[in-house]
Each structure stands twice: as structure tokens, then as C-alpha cells.
Amino acid sequence: MSAKITIHDVARESGVSIKTVSRVLNREPNVKADTRDRVQAAVAALNYRPNISARSLAGSKAYLIGVFFDNPSPGYVTDVQLGAIARCRQEGFHLIVEPVDSTADVEDQIAPMLATLRMDGVILTPPLSDHPVVLAALEREGVAYVRIAPGGDIDRAPWVSMDxxxxxxxxxxxxxxxxxxxxxxxxxxxxxxxxxxxxxxxxxxxxxxxxxxxxxxxxxxxxxxxxxxxxxxxxxxxxxxxxxxxxxxxxxxxxxxxxxxxxxxxxxxxxxxxxxxxxxxxxxxxxxxxxxxxPIHAMAGAAADMLMHGVEREEGAPPPSRLLDFELVVRESTGPAT
Amino acid sequence: MSAKITIHDVARESGVSIKTVSRVLNREPNVKADTRDRVQAAVAALNYRPNISARSLAGSKAYLIGVFFDNPSPGYVTDVQLGAIARCRQEGFHLIVEPVDSTADVEDQIAPMLATLRMDGVILTPPLSDHPVVLAALEREGVAYVRIAPGGDIDRAPWVSMDxxxxxxxxxxxxxxxxxxxxxxxxxxxxxxxxxxxxxxxxxxxxxxxxxxxxxxxxxxxxxxxxxxxxxxxxxxxxxxxxxxxxxxxxxxxxxxxxxxxxxxxxxxxxxxxxxxxxxxxxxxxxxxxxxxxPIHAMAGAAADMLMHGVEREEGAPPPSRLLDFELVVRESTGPAT
DNA sequence: GCTCGCCATGACAGCCTTGTCATGGCTAAG
DNA sequence: CTTAGCCATGACAAGGCTGTCATGGCGAGC
The missing domain is CATH 3.40.50.2300 (Response regulator)
Structure with a gap:
């Protein structure tokens, strides 16, 4: 294991302060193009990766998105995961999966995790999308969430669905x-x-x-x-x-x-x-x-997107949501009536 | 969102220093039974949950276990996840899932994540259990791993399998x-x-x-x-x-x-x-x-166990590993030869 | 009754990053 | 030429927790 390199190493290498490195890393404004390039070169040279724990402790983001599921269909579950991850990777986020047994005490299962992890957002899959205790816990802890294919109470929070x-x-x-x-x-x-x-x-x-x-x-x-x-x-x-x-x-x-x-x-x-x-x-x-x-893959991706970019909700307006297209797949099990 | 309560609040509430609270939380020795009880009472009363980012930044544990997969069978994948999570929950660990596309550049996919996340361990499912680049990357980054059902090179690292x-x-x-x-x-x-x-x-x-x-x-x-x-x-x-x-x-x-x-x-x-x-x-x-x-569920659970409790490996000895029992399930698709 | 030694506890530094605020350099306006 | 104002940068603190090391209290041994 190579001795872990920190932001200080990058700062020294590129001759700026750590704050400037931070600015470059987070794509903040107010960095000269020249400086930016120097820092990026140093990052590449040292093969530096910011430490996620330090980041989330200092900043407001945790770089973690949760996926809650209690779905008997493994195919559905993995599809959601794959779709969400594809998006998350691009932005340096990671996926925490949490099966929730809705026949047991749901509060006990999610409250501790919500408090310790402080995820940036949670993707809810059916039937959890409509589970009152889950929604309430999320709201109480102030964790953003997007519901996939919710059944009702549509204006309560952002969702992604199909018709x-x-x-x-x-x-x-x-x-x-x-x-x-x-x-x-x-x-x-x-x-x-x-x-x-x-x-x-x-x-x-x-x-x-x-x-x-x-x-x-x-x-x-x-x-x-x-x-x-x-x-x-x-x-x-x-x-x-x-x-x-x-x-x-x-x-x-x-x-x-x-x-x-x-x-x-x-x-x-x-x-x-x-x-x-x-x-x-x-x-x-x-x-x-x-x-x-x-479009499970796409729905999960869209949900992850909304969570990572912060679901801005204007007062009074319905939450930002998306309805994706489905596709009729006609195979051999249906044919003319006789 | 309730104002987040920290270890300091617990310390104040129970009249000890934060270090003692920490000791109780981590089940360290050298705490009087009486003190321990008082702290635990305060934790319960305040509904305190330690912040995972702070913990992993300060200490050596990240409280994160990774599961890498590139498996076409969703049933297998979710079963592994469920089995691993069941164990992790008990110890306050969480699961990061990472699909790895072994047809693309594997190094690119896992190296950044290994460096930023610094997980306590990774569970490898087939066919990743035998992927040389994955194993090498893990070893280079000093991340412990357990292979599920590896095919060969059995003494290289701990594994869990069935016969x-x-x-x-x-x-x-x-x-x-x-x-x-x-x-x-x-x-x-x-x-x-x-x-x-x-x-x-x-x-x-x-x-x-x-x-x-x-x-x-x-x-x-x-x-x-x-x-x-x-x-x-x-x-x-x-x-x-x-x-x-x-x-x-x-x-x-x-x-x-x-x-x-x-x-x-x-x-x-x-x-x-x-x-x-x-x-x-x-x-x-x-x-x-x-x-x-x-016994997929059990294999994943055993793997998680090994990772959380630190896979101690004695020099020269083969890595600690486990062979679990299978079960023949005879249903109706087999019958007497005619 | 005093000292030694151990055990329980606490003060403090450090982990790595981001946010805040101050600073210095530069440009444009007076 | 001076100054207001803005922009790029840096120093420093903060974030919540654990590890190290010092300290104080207590019981045992002399």
C-alpha cells in the first residue's frame, strides 16, 4: 500500500495552498486557468484521490446514495442498482444498499442508518415508495429521497415513474x-x-x-x-x-x-x-x-441524478419528477384468438 | 431534522469525558460497569448515533464492506447482498455494491474507489474471485478481501466456498x-x-x-x-x-x-x-x-464476518477459509429412467 | 501508615477536507 | 495618480471521533 497522499501533497507539488486544490477538485470558480492546470497535473502525477470521510466530515456532501428495497424480484433490484450506479460513478458517488424488511420494525432498521451515514439521498423502490413509516423517517432525518413508481400521495416528494x-x-x-x-x-x-x-x-x-x-x-x-x-x-x-x-x-x-x-x-x-x-x-x-x-435502469439513473444534483423544490409547486417511456415487447406468448 | 447530537452531548449527559463514551461505544476495556451503564443510558436517552465519517477519519475502520460483482444472475447477486448485510447490520457496518464490468478496464473502475473509500474489506463473487487484475489492485491498495467460490490459487487469500x-x-x-x-x-x-x-x-x-x-x-x-x-x-x-x-x-x-x-x-x-x-x-x-x-446467503455472511473481524493470517499457514455445506433439493424434474 | 502499581478516566492532538474570512493584486473609474 | 471594488488566493478553524499519553484514585503489600 502506497503511503496515502493527501491534499497537502498536491498543494506542495503544485505550489498553491490546499484550499486552491480543493477549489479545483470541486470545480469552484475563482481559479486561474493556469493554476487549475497545474493542480490537475499534480493530482494526476501523484495519483491523488480525496478521502471521502474527510470530505463528508468537513463538507455537506457524503457522496453516498442509498437504495432501499424490499422487493421479491432480484432482477428488479439489480436493475435498479445497475442503473443508479452508472450515474453515480460519473460523479464520484457510491451506492449503499439496504434491504428493508417491511414485516419487521421498519423504524428500527432505518433510523440508525440514516443518522450514522447521513447519505445525500435515498432511492426508494416499490413497495417501499409508499411505506408511510419509511417516508416519515426520511423526512424527520432530513434526508432527500426519490420514489420509484409510487402509488399515491404523488405530491409529497419527487418521484420517477412510468405510466x-x-x-x-x-x-x-x-x-x-x-x-x-x-x-x-x-x-x-x-x-x-x-x-x-x-x-x-x-x-x-x-x-x-x-x-x-x-x-x-x-x-x-x-x-x-x-x-x-x-x-x-x-x-x-x-x-x-x-x-x-x-x-x-x-x-x-x-x-x-x-x-x-x-x-x-x-x-x-x-x-x-x-x-x-x-x-x-x-x-x-x-x-x-x-x-x-x-425502463428500470433509466428510472434508477434519473433518480440518482436528482439526488446528486439536489432536488430543488419550489414552494407550492409539485416536486420535480419524471415520467419515462415504456415499451410493449410482443413475443410469442400472444397470438390471434381462435 | 433534530439538531444532530454528538459524542459531546452524550459525555455531558452522563458526566464523563468523550473518550470514555468512545470506549463504551467501541466495547473497549477499562470502563467501570457503573460508568458503562450510565453512558449507555445517555446514548439511549439522546438517541445518539456516532457519525460514521468522523469515526473512519479518526480511526482505522471505515465501517464499509464492498461487494464486487459481475454476475449475470440477479438472484445470486441479491442473495449475496442479503447474506452479507444480515451480518453487517449487527456490527454497524454498511454495504457498498460495485458492479465491475470485466470486459472494460477493470483497473480504472476499482482503483479510484478503493483509494477514496478505504473500505475495511471487499467480498468478491465469481467470476471476479479469480480475476487477476482485481486481486492485484486489492493487494496493492492494501484492502482485505474474501473470495467466494474461487476456482484456483486457493492459498492466495481467504475464501468461502462449498464443495x-x-x-x-x-x-x-x-x-x-x-x-x-x-x-x-x-x-x-x-x-x-x-x-x-x-x-x-x-x-x-x-x-x-x-x-x-x-x-x-x-x-x-x-x-x-x-x-x-x-x-x-x-x-x-x-x-x-x-x-x-x-x-x-x-x-x-x-x-x-x-x-x-x-x-x-x-x-x-x-x-x-x-x-x-x-x-x-x-x-x-x-x-x-x-x-x-x-448456501449463498451463508457464504456471504461468513465472508462479511471474516472481513469485519479482521482476517488474521499466520505466516506460512494457508489463509483462514471456510467450506460450507450444500443441499440436494430433489423436486419433480428428475424421475426413474424408463 | 506509606508507597507502589494498576486501573479507570481525561486532556489533547490529529485524521483530511471544506467553509469562512482576510489579504494582496489587479482593473477601472475618478 | 489614487482609490474603490473585484477577483484570486491563502491562513485558519471547524467538523466528530479515536489514539496516545498523562493523571488521579484506589487497593495491596510492606
Whole structure:
């Protein structure tokens, strides 16, 4: 380990005071171009890296962004991490990941960490985006946060989301366009805000097409494979079957496909199946799953951006937020109604 | 935000010097039980949390553990994180996650972060556990690290692993026990040390049972669904098919199942399929996948433990390391040979 | 009863950086 | 030519904690 070099070494090397080095490092104004170059040369020559602890102790930034999650889908979680990190790296920030078990005492889990770490901001993923205790703790500790895909209370804080309602609407329209009129729907986990919006998109599309929604065609799920499996057993149990099923996420759609497989139904000839999320699992089936690609990576990146650059909020105005585009991914699991 | 309370407040409240508070906080000796209690009471009363930046600036610990990964399997990655965090929380440590793109300049990615963050240790997941540039950078910067499931150069640094060879051996024995004599095998990604060991386990079991291994029954894969799919197409392409296929991980096994599904093979009657890892995907198929449960959670926890408590290495002795137990998970995708 | 020695505690410096404020040099205006 | 005013720079303190070392109190031994 090379003896660690500090800002003093750089200052001496370039013949200025440490404050000037600091100014160059932080891109502050009031440094002559010539001086700036000299300092940067010294930094490069000495291979100097500022010490993050000293920085955050002295200054106001911690160079740390937190990601809180309590999400059963590993694909979603890593995607968020990757998206956030990509942005953070550019600005010299780092990512602290903190799983939060929302069935245990949430306050106990996050309060200590918030106080010791004093992160610059926290990215909240569903269902934590709508967890009242989490939001309250963050606000109490004065830590900025951005919610990803929140379900309600939209004006409370900045968020990044996509139009779940519209996406579900488009997917339903896709099925209707294939000739399906009798479509089953599986609702997502009630704690996730997106669940309601996706359901609403389905309802709107059916209504706009003048199609009825039978009560026995809508089942409650929990975003898990198992819940999709069970819902599908009910939906496909009778002699009178829907010709398509739209599940509110991919895992549940895979559950539907498992049931269909077991029943020896031919996909998509006898049953079309659509999911939502475009998780890696969507490509891992036969036939591959028609689904909605969420811009998870981009959403996390945008959230990190807002946090690093300080979410300025004007009094009275709604918090700065972003709605990103989704993409309908049509694969082989949906086909013409027969 | 409550005005942040410091060690001085606690000291005043309990009538001792800040140094004594520090001693209590760090469980140092030389504090009277009575004094210790008073300090702890004050800490609780004031809801005091030490500032991590100040701590790491003054002391030698950073209270940060890094996790480096470049792993295509999100399930594996989150499992490692969860396992590591569970331990870290108990000791007040936090987890920094750093994806490393091993196809880009690895040095550029990790050297700056190592220097600024000065983490107490880093957990390396495959294939990074065997990446020479990563290991060298860590050693140069004097950052302790623990390798998870390294493939070779075992005495270079501490590691945590499981007996991949034995697990593959047992799985093969399971298949042989079901009456299979003609078994296909799909090798894992050549960069992962475990791949070779699993392959060896398969070879050993077949040899010990006196069974031949046909060259055209062994295919190279890359741990991805697609590679499993393609390998299966070759293995199952001819009229003369193996009665069982053992894939070196679950994703590839799922690829095999997709091919079998498409060929309308009845599982496990016409083909037994076995995987390795017990990822969430293993339960997401029909029939559910027989596989090997890796103690990923426990391995990560053990690695975190070693890092937090300082990996003491005696000169000449091999580094302290741990081999954890695996578990054969027999589900419905394997059955008697017909 | 006194001294030695150990144990519990405290004063102080130091970790590395940023923020504040003062200083000196320069330009433009009087 | 002088001075106000601005800009670039530097000296110094502060930030919260731990490590070192000195100090004071106490019990044991003589």
C-alpha cells in the first residue's frame, strides 16, 4: 500500500495552498486557468484521490446514495442498482444498499442508518415508495429521497415513474387487436401502487372497446409465481375459459404458463398470456413472454441524478419528477384468438 | 431534522469525558460497569448515533464492506447482498455494491474507489474471485478481501466456498440411482472456477459407477439460459437421446426444459433434468427443478464476518477459509429412467 | 501508615477536507 | 495618480471521533 497522499501533497507539488486544490477538485470558480492546470497535473502525477470521510466530515456532501428495497424480484433490484450506479460513478458517488424488511420494525432498521451515514439521498423502490413509516423517517432525518413508481400521495416528494395505466391499456389493446374478447386479468400486490394503475388500464381498454369484464375473469394476485399459478387455476378451471390472460407482472404470467403447460394447452393457439416488467424470466419460457418493458435502469439513473444534483423544490409547486417511456415487447406468448 | 447530537452531548449527559463514551461505544476495556451503564443510558436517552465519517477519519475502520460483482444472475447477486448485510447490520457496518464490468478496464473502475473509500474489506463473487487484475489492485491498495467460490490459487487469500465437486458428484449419483446410465452434461462458464469442479464431480461419479461418458453427451455452456437451450438442442437433437441431463446451473437447466417442452417431451418420464444453484427460477417451472442449493446467503455472511473481524493470517499457514455445506433439493424434474 | 502499581478516566492532538474570512493584486473609474 | 471594488488566493478553524499519553484514585503489600 502506497503511503496515502493527501491534499497537502498536491498543494506542495503544485505550489498553491490546499484550499486552491480543493477549489479545483470541486470545480469552484475563482481559479486561474493556469493554476487549475497545474493542480490537475499534480493530482494526476501523484495519483491523488480525496478521502471521502474527510470530505463528508468537513463538507455537506457524503457522496453516498442509498437504495432501499424490499422487493421479491432480484432482477428488479439489480436493475435498479445497475442503473443508479452508472450515474453515480460519473460523479464520484457510491451506492449503499439496504434491504428493508417491511414485516419487521421498519423504524428500527432505518433510523440508525440514516443518522450514522447521513447519505445525500435515498432511492426508494416499490413497495417501499409508499411505506408511510419509511417516508416519515426520511423526512424527520432530513434526508432527500426519490420514489420509484409510487402509488399515491404523488405530491409529497419527487418521484420517477412510468405510466403503468397507459402501458396496461396498450397491452390490453394489443390483445383485443388480436381478436380476444374474453380476457382474464390478474391484479398485482395491493401494496404496490402500480398494481392499481395497471388494473385501471385494463378496465379502461376493455370499456373503450365496448367489452364487458366478467367478475370471474379478474383474480387477485401478489406478484409471486405461486399467486399467478393459483389465480390461473381458478381462471382456467371451468369449461368456459378466457382466450387470453393478462397478468400484472411476469412472475405471475409464468405461473399462468405453468398451469397452461400442465393442462396441455397450446400457447398461444389455445391461450394467449401477457405479462408485465420484462424480467429475465420472460425470455426463459417457451414460448417467450409478451410483456411490457419497464425502463428500470433509466428510472434508477434519473433518480440518482436528482439526488446528486439536489432536488430543488419550489414552494407550492409539485416536486420535480419524471415520467419515462415504456415499451410493449410482443413475443410469442400472444397470438390471434381462435 | 433534530439538531444532530454528538459524542459531546452524550459525555455531558452522563458526566464523563468523550473518550470514555468512545470506549463504551467501541466495547473497549477499562470502563467501570457503573460508568458503562450510565453512558449507555445517555446514548439511549439522546438517541445518539456516532457519525460514521468522523469515526473512519479518526480511526482505522471505515465501517464499509464492498461487494464486487459481475454476475449475470440477479438472484445470486441479491442473495449475496442479503447474506452479507444480515451480518453487517449487527456490527454497524454498511454495504457498498460495485458492479465491475470485466470486459472494460477493470483497473480504472476499482482503483479510484478503493483509494477514496478505504473500505475495511471487499467480498468478491465469481467470476471476479479469480480475476487477476482485481486481486492485484486489492493487494496493492492494501484492502482485505474474501473470495467466494474461487476456482484456483486457493492459498492466495481467504475464501468461502462449498464443495462443488462433491455436490455435482452427489447429483450425478442421484440420477444414477434413479436408473439413468446415459446422462448428458452441460459445463458452466469456463471463467468460473466452480464450472470445472462441477464437471469433475460428474466425471468422478460416472467413473465410480462404471459408466462411460460419451463425448457427444458433454456440451460447453456459459451459465446463461440461451447457452443451455442451445446445448440441449444438440444433446436432444438426434434420435438417440440421453435419458437425463445435468446442467451446471439452473438457468441452463431451464433452457434444457424449454427445449424439452418444445419437443413435447414428458418430464420427467422421458427426460430427467437437474440443475445447480436453486435460484428462484427453479421453482418457477413445471415440473419444478431438482437442483443443488448453494448456501449463498451463508457464504456471504461468513465472508462479511471474516472481513469485519479482521482476517488474521499466520505466516506460512494457508489463509483462514471456510467450506460450507450444500443441499440436494430433489423436486419433480428428475424421475426413474424408463 | 506509606508507597507502589494498576486501573479507570481525561486532556489533547490529529485524521483530511471544506467553509469562512482576510489579504494582496489587479482593473477601472475618478 | 489614487482609490474603490473585484477577483484570486491563502491562513485558519471547524467538523466528530479515536489514539496516545498523562493523571488521579484506589487497593495491596510492606
Amino acid at each position: 403503468d395505466r397507459l402501458a396496461a391499456y396498450e397491452m390490453t389493446k394489443h390483445l383485443i387487436g388480436l381478436g380476444h374478447t374474453d380476457i382474464g386479468f390478474i391484479i398485482g400486490h395491493p401494496d404496490h401502487g402500480a398494481s392499481h394503475q395497471r388494473h385501471q388500464g385494463f378496465i379502461d381498454a376493455m370499456r373503450d372497446a365496448g367489452l364487458p369484464i366478467r367478475d370471474d375473469r379478474v383474480e387477485q394476485g401478489w406478484f409471486s409465481f405461486r399467486s399467478g399459478f393459483e389465480a390461473a387455476e381458478k381462471l382456467l378451471g371451468g369449461v368456459d375459459r378466457p382466450t387470453a390472460i393478462f397478468a400484472s407482472n411476469d412472475d405471475m404470467a409464468l405461473g399462468v404458463m405453468a398451469v397452461a403447460n400442465r393442462m396441455r394447452l397450446d400457447l398461444p393457439a389455445q391461450l394467449s398470456v401477457a405479462g408485465f416488467d420484462d424480467t429475465p424470466g420472460a425470455k426463459i419460457t417457451w414460448p417467450q413472454l409478451t410483456t411490457v418493458r419497464q | 462443488d465437486r462433491l455436490a455435482a458428484y452427489e447429483m450425478t449419483k442421484h440420477l444414477i440411482g434413479l436408473g439413468h446410465t446415459d446422462i448428458g452434461f452441460i459445463i458452466g462458464h469456463p471463467d468460473h472456477g466452480a464450472s470445472h469442479q462441477r464437471h469433475q464431480g460428474f466425471i468422478d461419479a460416472m467413473r465410480d459407477a462404471g459408466l462411460p461418458i460419451r463425448d457427444d453427451r458433454v456440451e460447453q455452456g456459459w451459465f446463461s439460459f440461451r447457452s443451455g437451450f442451445e446445448a440441449a438442442e444438440k444433446l436432444l437433437g438426434g434420435v438417440d437421446r440421453p435419458t437425463a441431463i445435468f446442467a451446471s446451473n439452473d438457468d441452463m437447466a431451464l433452457g434444457v426444459m424449454a427445449v424439452a417442452n418444445r419437443m413435447r417431451l414428458d418430464l420427467p418420464a422421458q427426460l430427467s433434468v437437474a440443475g445447480f444453484d436453486d435460484t428462484p427460477g427453479a421453482k418457477i417451472t413445471w415440473p419444478q427443478l431438482t437442483t443443488v442449493r448453494q
